Amino acid sequence: MTTPIADHIPEHVPQDIVFSYDYHGDPRVTSDVHSSLQSIQNDAPPIFYTPKNGGHWVVSRFDEIKKVVEDYEVFSAKEMQIPRIENPPFFIPLNVDPPNNIPYRQALMPAFSPKSIKILEEKVRHWAATIIDDALAKGDGVDFVREVASVYPVSIFMELMGMPMDRLWEFRNLSEAFFSTNDQEKIHQLSGQIIMTMTEILEEKKANPSDDLMSHILNIKVKGEPISLGEMQNMCFLLFLGGMDTVANVTGYAFRHLSNMPELQKRLSENSADISKFTDEAIRMFGVISNPRIVAKDSNVFGINFKKDDMVLCLLPISGRDDRKNKNAHIFDIDRAKEDSNTLTFSSGPHMCIGSFLARSEIRILVEEWFKRVRKYEVVPGTELGFRMGFSLALTHLPLNFETV
Amino acid sequence: MVKIVFVSHDGSDRTELDVKAGGSVMEAAVANNIDGIVADCGGSMVCGTCHAFVSSEWFAKLPEQSEMEICLLEFVPEPQDNGRLCCQLEVSEAIDGIVLQLPAQQR
Structure with missing residues (x-):
C-alpha cells in the first residue's frame, strides 16, 4: 500500500469552485458508475478543483472538455498521471503534442482507418462468433465480462498487431493489473514487464516480418529516418493498452444496460439494422477512458486561472450525458436525433482515439453476432456487480442467464 | 456572406x-x-470524418491539400479523387457558391 496523498488546494484556486471528488474511488460512486458520475456532474460546477489525489482540476461538461482536449498549447498531453508521479509512463504519440505527434499518427492511421477496418470486418466477425459460441456453451451464469467482453477485443487487436495468440491471457492480465493500480512502484514494474514482452515480439518480427501492424511499425519512418527501438516500444505499449481495456469495458457496460431493456433486446434481435444505432448510443452513454492533461503555461481559460503544472482531468465518460448538450441526456434512446447524440467518448482534437473506427465496428459486430444466437438475456438475479474507477472505468464481472434463438 | x-x-x-x-x-x-458531416476530432485533421466531394472545377480552385489531408482522404470508407476535408476549407469569398457532395458514410 502507498501512503494516501494529502489533500491539497493551491492558493490560486477560488474556494467557490472547490468540490471534493476522488478520481480513483469516490464514495458516491456505485457499480452504476456512469449514473453516479452524472449526478456528480449535476451537483458540481462545470469546472472544479478537487483537493483529492494531490489536488487537480476536473472538467465534466461537453463544451468545456472539448475546448480543453483541443487546446494543446495550454493543456498539454505530455503528462497524464494523477496524482503526479516521477517518471510517469510516456506514450507515443499520445503524450506528444502537435506538431511532433503528426508523423506518428500518419504512420499508424492507415491501419486504423475506416477503409482498413472494413477490410478487417470478416475477421472481427469470426472472432465474435467463436467467442460467443464458446461462452454460450458454458450455459446460464456465464460471466460475460470474462468470457466475451475481455477476450474479444484483445483477440482482434493481437491479430491486427500480429502477436502470438497463445499469449492472450498473459497480455490481458498484465493490462488489467496496470489499469487497476495507483501504486507508483507497481506501475513502473508493470510498464517494464509489458515493454519487455513487446520487445521480444518486435525482435521476432524483425527476423520474420509479415503483413501485420508490428512489422509495419518496424518500418515506420519519421522525416525520412527510421524510428528508434525506444520509440517502437513506446508506440506498441500505447497500442497494447489502448486495445485491451477499452472496448472490453464499453461492451460490458452496454450489455449490462441492455439486460434491463427487454423490449430493446427484442427489437435488436428482430432488426439487426438497428444495431449500429445501438452501438452509437452505447458509446455515447458508456465511455470508459478519462483524459488527464497538464497545464503548459499560466493561462486564464473559462475565466479561471490555471497555473503551469496544474493537472486537469476531463471526464470523457460522462461527456455525452451533459444535459446542456444533449436533450434527455440520461435516457438510453437509440432513436435520438443527431444534435442530441454528442459525445467525447473517443475524445477530440489531435489526440482523439485512433482506434475509434475499430472500436465501433467491434461493438456493432459483437451485438449482431450475439442476437443471431440469443433471444433474450438478463443479469443473474441478486448479483452484486464489481467495478473499478480511475483512468479507465471497468466492470469486473457480469454473469448472465440467456435464452438462445 | 458566403454561400455553401x-x-x-x-x-x-x-x-x-x-x-x-x-x-x-x-x-x-x-x-x-x-447530416453527413461528423467531424469527430473537431478540426485537428486526424479523423477524416468531415470529408466531402467537389466538382473538378471547384477542386482546381481550392488551396492545395497537405500531406496529412491526402493521407486521410485515401483511407475514408469510399475514397474518390475529388475529396476534401471540410475542416481544411476556410469560409471566404473564394468559395462562394461551392457545392459539397456528402459521402454515403463518414466512418
Whole structure:
C-alpha cells in the first residue's frame, strides 16, 4: 500500500469552485458508475478543483472538455498521471503534442482507418462468433465480462498487431493489473514487464516480418529516418493498452444496460439494422477512458486561472450525458436525433482515439453476432456487480442467464 | 456572406447555408447540424470524418491539400479523387457558391 496523498488546494484556486471528488474511488460512486458520475456532474460546477489525489482540476461538461482536449498549447498531453508521479509512463504519440505527434499518427492511421477496418470486418466477425459460441456453451451464469467482453477485443487487436495468440491471457492480465493500480512502484514494474514482452515480439518480427501492424511499425519512418527501438516500444505499449481495456469495458457496460431493456433486446434481435444505432448510443452513454492533461503555461481559460503544472482531468465518460448538450441526456434512446447524440467518448482534437473506427465496428459486430444466437438475456438475479474507477472505468464481472434463438 | 451548398449522397437532400466569412466549412456545417458531416476530432485533421466531394472545377480552385489531408482522404470508407476535408476549407469569398457532395458514410 502507498501512503494516501494529502489533500491539497493551491492558493490560486477560488474556494467557490472547490468540490471534493476522488478520481480513483469516490464514495458516491456505485457499480452504476456512469449514473453516479452524472449526478456528480449535476451537483458540481462545470469546472472544479478537487483537493483529492494531490489536488487537480476536473472538467465534466461537453463544451468545456472539448475546448480543453483541443487546446494543446495550454493543456498539454505530455503528462497524464494523477496524482503526479516521477517518471510517469510516456506514450507515443499520445503524450506528444502537435506538431511532433503528426508523423506518428500518419504512420499508424492507415491501419486504423475506416477503409482498413472494413477490410478487417470478416475477421472481427469470426472472432465474435467463436467467442460467443464458446461462452454460450458454458450455459446460464456465464460471466460475460470474462468470457466475451475481455477476450474479444484483445483477440482482434493481437491479430491486427500480429502477436502470438497463445499469449492472450498473459497480455490481458498484465493490462488489467496496470489499469487497476495507483501504486507508483507497481506501475513502473508493470510498464517494464509489458515493454519487455513487446520487445521480444518486435525482435521476432524483425527476423520474420509479415503483413501485420508490428512489422509495419518496424518500418515506420519519421522525416525520412527510421524510428528508434525506444520509440517502437513506446508506440506498441500505447497500442497494447489502448486495445485491451477499452472496448472490453464499453461492451460490458452496454450489455449490462441492455439486460434491463427487454423490449430493446427484442427489437435488436428482430432488426439487426438497428444495431449500429445501438452501438452509437452505447458509446455515447458508456465511455470508459478519462483524459488527464497538464497545464503548459499560466493561462486564464473559462475565466479561471490555471497555473503551469496544474493537472486537469476531463471526464470523457460522462461527456455525452451533459444535459446542456444533449436533450434527455440520461435516457438510453437509440432513436435520438443527431444534435442530441454528442459525445467525447473517443475524445477530440489531435489526440482523439485512433482506434475509434475499430472500436465501433467491434461493438456493432459483437451485438449482431450475439442476437443471431440469443433471444433474450438478463443479469443473474441478486448479483452484486464489481467495478473499478480511475483512468479507465471497468466492470469486473457480469454473469448472465440467456435464452438462445 | 458566403454561400455553401451541401448535397446528400443520394442527391435527395440539398441544404444551402449563408455563412459569415471566417472559420472552416466544417465548423459551419456542424453549427448548422448538417447530416453527413461528423467531424469527430473537431478540426485537428486526424479523423477524416468531415470529408466531402467537389466538382473538378471547384477542386482546381481550392488551396492545395497537405500531406496529412491526402493521407486521410485515401483511407475514408469510399475514397474518390475529388475529396476534401471540410475542416481544411476556410469560409471566404473564394468559395462562394461551392457545392459539397456528402459521402454515403463518414466512418
